[in-house]
Amino acid sequence: MINKIFFASLFLGLFSAGSSLSCRWMDHKFKQHNEETLNLLDAMADSSTKTTEVKDAVAFPNHLYHQASNSSAEEKLAFTAQILEEVAALFEEDHSSASWEESTVRNLLNIVNKQAEELRSCIGSHKKKNTKLRMYFKRLSHHVLKQMGHSAEAWELIRKETKDHLMRAEQLTSSLCSAH
Structure with missing residues (x-):
């Protein structure tokens, strides 16, 4: 009986430690990785390209960020992870016309995918994806890229647009860092 209690306690302790360890990444690495990604995006800027604003059909989803900011910590992490996954999907499209170094795009994708993976590991259950956010990124792909x-x-x-998302995502998650 004591052995069962001991092993149950040990298992629970290890499981709890594992859970908190996976979210420690949020405190120590998310901001650092986000800054690296923002720096890569700045390096990718093409000053020779005339720029316009994203069309009204793809207006920045401020309302979704507002909703997410009033959500639970787990929902904020899920929302942020989805943003990162959607950004990665965009940058996997044909970018041969852009003047970017392929290694820079690979680095960007590696960091963004790592962030999404680590955030997903902090979420207790598999959260449903935000359909409106998914549709926004589909519109970006269709109305801007295609x-x-x-x-x-x-x-x-x-x-x-990606830079704006990453800055907003950092704002959204900054309140969570001390919570873990």
């Missing part, structure tokens, strides 16, 4: 022929100008718009 309709503009994956041009350098289209990619510059996507780069700027």
Whole structure:
């Protein structure tokens, strides 16, 4: 009987330690990785490309960020992880017209995918994805990239939009860092 209690306690202790360890990443690495990603996006800026604003059909989803900011910590992490996954999917599209170094894009994708993976590991259960956020990124892909022929100008718009998302995601998650 005492052995069962001991092993149950040991298991529970290890499980709890494992859970908190996986979320310690949020305190120590998320901001650092986000800054690296923002720096890579800045390095990818194409000053020779004339820029316009993203069309109204793809207006920045401020309302979704507002909703997420009033959500639980787990929902904030899930929302942020989805943003990162959607950004990664965008940058996996044909970017041959952009003047970016392939190694820079690979580094960006590696960091963004790592962030999404680590955030997902902090979430207790598999959260349902936000359909409105998914549709927003589909519109970015269709109305900006595809309709503009994956041009350098289209990619510059996507780069700027991505930077805005990463800055907003950091704001959204900054309140969680001390909570873990």
